[in-house]
Amino acid sequence: MPLLETGFEPWDYYQWLDSLQTSLRADPEIGNDIDLSTGSFYENMAESLARQLAQSDLTKLDVYDSRFVSLAENISLDRLASNYGISRNVANYATTTLTIKGTPGYVIDAESMFSNNQDMIYLTDSEVTIGLDGTITVRVYAEDTGEEYNCDANTIINQVMYVEEIEEVTNLEAASGGADMETDYDLRARIKLAQKSVSSSTPNGVASALFSIAGVKSVRYVVNAAATTNSAGDPPYTTHIYVLGGERQAIAQTISDNIALGITLTGTEKIDIPLDNGDVNHVAFSVGSSQTIYMHIAVEFSQVDDTTQDEIIADIRDNIQVWLDSFSMGETLKYTQLFGIIYDVEGVNDVVDLTWGTEQSSLGRTNIELTDFATAITNDDAIEVVASD
Template identity: 35%
Template sequence: MAFDSQWGLSATGFYVPSYEEVLDSIQDDFIARFGSDIVLTSNSNFGIITRMMARREKASWEEQQLTYYSAFISTAIGTSLDYIGGNLGLKRKVDEPAFATITIATEGEYLIQAGEQFATESGYVFTLLKDVVTTQNNDGSWSGMGMVQCEETGADTNVPINSITTEVDPDENILSVTNFEKAGGGQDYEDDETYRERLRMENEARPGSTAAGIRSALMNLPGVREVNIVQNPSNATDKYGNPPYSVHIYCLGGDKGSIAETIADYIAAGITLVGSQQLKVKDATGNKLDINFDFATNKPVFAKVVINTDDAWNVDNGAEDVKQSIADYINELEMGDPVYITRLYPAIYDIEGVTDASIAIGTSTTTLQEKNMIQTDFEAVTCDPDDIEVVVNGL
């Protein structure tokens, strides 16, 4: 293998020589060994051999560079990034199904066996995990509660309140079924960039009793997209209505039981927690703790884009590219971040063939306006590409 002392690992990083540099080095070696009168043109025997060697050596240097980069959080990809995460004790989040608690109403006392399935109107099927026996309520009605798991995975399975309302196999003894809380825990496979950012955060703030440490621990839970922690160290109520010397934790997504258990593991003794979600959780010593927190508000964004195009416009995929670009930008915003109209335009104009565009956004198709969308500190926006309408002119 030809080699130059400036190639490979150096004080400034890992330098990969260009194909021309490798070829020149190999041909210099051939001249040194076989004489200066050899023919090295592209159609000569020596020329063909040296070029073949140069291509292979160039590929070898590139592989060595990838091996070098795989050791660092900022540059590792795929499996190499997974290995780094494993060394830190932080695995990549994989596809997970959502879980929900459903309430089943019946004519009288009735057994609903594990394995029974219920569905949403949108087609997500949830399976009952344990038998449920309905009991009589104070008003004389009969009902029971059970945990269900979605048969599919992904963040979309976190279906909203009162959406699991259909029996897959109708039973005349069941009067109704619904979920009085949003399903949680469903998540998509974590891509490299999202996983890399979580690893960076892990290095900066290991899970612990500090606010940054608690946030890090909660962000590692399945389905948790964002965490915001409000501390009130004063002896007066703060601007959010939190009492003195309290901590108010907001989570976007995730399972409330897992969130409560994680908070119990990492919160410091004597801290007053506030929030509408209240669960009793055992700590490491077996003592029961009252854990309070709140779920952040998920604020959906709808949009309508009207664009003019030229001949470079991709008729087949252009509109979908516009939708995906806008949705990607919005979904990367953090809790409390506003959606600025002007910052959406670069995502549109980056699509080849777009010559002019106008955009309106809102929380529904009936509230679309050409103005910024401002969030409170504990609201987080999300956007589904299917909620974006693209009107194309000039075709």
């Protein structure tokens, strides 16, 4: 099929079959009385060609779509990203520092295993010896890549292979930096941000640089240009950057590399970054948070061929999660907009009831105001979808 004003629209099998049958009847060498009954030579040939041409059209559609950021997938999207100087973030290991108390002089081997209260395993990166004061600190890395290995402070408290010489272990800092392989959806969002601004000292430029760090999900940039402390507690004439996700050292280094001279940073995380001239850049920022959104949705399903209710429910949950991902820290989630997100799913005939909230025990029918520096997240377990009576 040629390109139309609306783009490339592939023909399906039946459209190609009808076109081929019409062409055969119109061919003067064959004649209008051609036998196109089921099982005939010409009908079998037309059906075979129709299947091949329909498949060819789908391939052409994929090639056409690969030219556009909004439609490209996999390696085609990676190649478009390279035009803007960015690449897909690979999966990363979470890391943190353990403080271990025990018998002085006891040697803790490299790759000794400890776990948190969710049975995630972390391994020491080097051999260390407990000091005379009975304590030692050691860097640990997650056993595998993934966001699920990011955990709160004071949760890595268990030995996997127990030894009596180790009396107590904990992580005084949260484990961070763990990330899954970046999805097409997240990479597409970064490409769109890169189209607006390259890495630079502007707010959009700093955000663009931070989003290139594996695991970073959201960035908010707050400038207090007043001569007084603002409502968030930021001192006068300071800049406060909130970052959700990513490894803290990498975040600090990226801010140091991109922030303009003369800007005073503030935040709960304070990290000194050495400069090439021997000076130190005092970087400060804060870690953003997330709020889980719970939902109860009663749906009337329509009859859809070859589609089960479970598949429709999965599509509803996917649509909602993609929609929530589009919000930044502190934004308002509008109750009425969610209906449109659900109705967009094929197989939904009516949304009979919808309640939601940030606490599973207290769901309502009003807008949700995210806290200033929190993003909205959800998961399949938090989205209850049932068939209406």
